[in-house]
Amino acid sequence: LFYIGAGTSGRLGILDASECPPTFGVSYDKIIGIIAGGDTAIRKAVENAEDDEKQAFKDLEKHQITTDDVVIGIAASGTTPYVIGGLETCNLNGITTGCITCNPGSPLDKVATHPVAVVVGPEFITGSSRMKAGTAQKMILNMISTSVMIQLGHIKGNKMVDMQLSNDKLVDRGTRMIMEATGTNYEIARKLLIDHGSVRNAIEHQGIC
Structure with a gap:
């Protein structure tokens, strides 16, 4: 485009x-x-x-x-x-x-x-x-x-699951998206995000998406 x-x-x-x-x-x-x-x-x-x-x-x-x-x-x-x-x-x-x-x-x-x-x-x-x-x-x-x-599939529900984790604010935001989608606590959700590199990958790893 x-x-x-x-x-x-x-x-x-x-x-x-x-x-x-x-x-x-x-x-x-x-x-x-x-x-x-x-x-x-x-x-x-x-x-x-x-x-x-x-x-x-x-x-x-x-x-x-x-x-x-x-x-x-x-x-x-x-x-x-x-x-x-x-x-x-x-x-x-x-x-x-x-x-x-x-x-x-x-x-x-x-x-x-x-x-x-x-x-x-x-x-x-x-x-x-x-x-x-x-x-x-x-x-x-x-x-x-x-x-x-x-x-193009870059949104799941209303969540920016492919956003770049370029600062602490976005890492926190991504963590909370994972918490909402998976029901895990903040520490686990943040580790999933860091380990998998994106909200999408973290949620898919949990078998949600």
Whole structure:
């Protein structure tokens, strides 16, 4: 799954993509966020980067994109050339496309095979699309990635059984998931988690999953 966008929209795609590996235990090439202007644009605006309608597909090709992949273009206005051009080229190459925009009937809304257009109304501050529109985009991205991870089997019940145990808080959280699933006490559950490396493996070892 690829997200492509410029400015705030690009940053939101990168944020959602970067949260999936630690949350769901997937590899970093499962969901990829790409921003117009490259990684520099994550922190600093890159002038005219969003105006190149051919660059997005070039950026996608760097990741060996195929027809097995899905590309979601993100643009609040629905008029960003970088994003529109990227989806147009994907369509021509048989790659499934979707979009997230806050402007129904926009060029992006029309070019995406599976468009999502959410109406948020005028921004409180004229000229900005990173407030209501940005918040709406972030929520939709969360819905998409979470739904995908559920469909791919990385959730059991409502538990993140494949999350990375990257800090004490997550080890504690995983331990409590195992306690709830198996009925063991904290010490045993924590040992199971440490020994087996994930909530899923620990629970499966107990014959629960």
